[in-house]
Amino acid sequence: MAVFTPLSDDQVAEFLERYTVGRLQTLKGVPQGTENSTFFVTTDQNDWVLTLFEQGGFEDLPFFVELLDYLAERQLPVPGPVHDRDGVALQRLAGRPALLFPRMPGSHPSAPNLVQCAALGDTLGRMHQASQHFTGERANPRDLDWLTRRHREVLPFLSDDDQALMSREIAGHAQAFADIALPQGAIHGDLFRDNTLYDGDRLGGIIDFYNGCTGDLLFDLAIVINDWTSDADGDIDEARYAAILGAYLAHRPLTEQERKLWPNMLRLTALRYWLSRLLVIHVDPPAHDITPHDPARFRMLLGRRLDGRVPALPLAGE
Ligand SMILES: Nc1ncnc2c1ncn2[C@@H]1O[C@H](COP(=O)(O)OP(=O)(O)O)[C@@H](O)[C@H]1O
């Protein structure tokens, strides 16, 4: 369930008067979603999404608004928050911070085809090209420092082998990434398939920017490759890999250092989700009754990135 704060039609009808988006016709709670309360709102003008923020970390909301405004202005398929009659995007409703978005078309691809993969690579490449010039700042909340700090909390719940693996990986990445400055920019930070919407083969929208931050662009790309191309056994599907990377590199060729650190980054981002999912289960259970994601999936992906072959990166524009 994903409506933690219910809203009435009257509340929303009154709320919509702050904007020039038309009059309320229907209001429907959205069952997917895990952190915020989400509603589909239809007015006599269009379809919208209303989000109430439930989780704290509200000080970051202006960063997300600025980033979405910036990307939407550059014609990237992201829902730019609607601004009210006074130009203000961030509102309050039912005691919660609230944002209204245009509703993007489409559905989440569970088994993306190669055209859909190329569309994602193309859009992410264009997004990273633009986001390198974004001036907002928010440190990556799930970077190597975070891994180093927080992995100790889950060690007691792991087998001896997994404890050794986690500690060895973190020490290895600390060495590999020490004194390295990779290309930086604003990143989505959680660009899984279920944060995209496809209308057929067309990428209708990238949503859920609440892990958005500034940091290594390669981090974003590695999250995408792990989620979009890994098969049931955790191995990389080479056709999807080539489709995403070929389209991405046409917009942003990787530097030599990024190419060298690519296998590390694939492992580091697998570890990031292994750890965040373990923390949810063992250390920070969610305030609401939701089914946690399975940490074993990312433990398996990490194992395959270590033991399996990481296909060669295509050359730029290949
Ligand atoms: N702008 C949007 N357009 C269309 N659907 C959206 C939009 N924003 C959210 N949704 C829908 O609402 C669901 C939950 O939104 P999301 O931001 O992922 O919530 P949470 O942060 O709680 O996980 C998404 O899976 C998607 O189906």
Ligand SMILES: N[C@@H](CCOP(=O)(O)O)C(=O)O
């Ligand atoms: N998409 C993630 C959930 C978001 O990560 P978090 O670190 O912000 O909890 C997943 O699949 O685990």
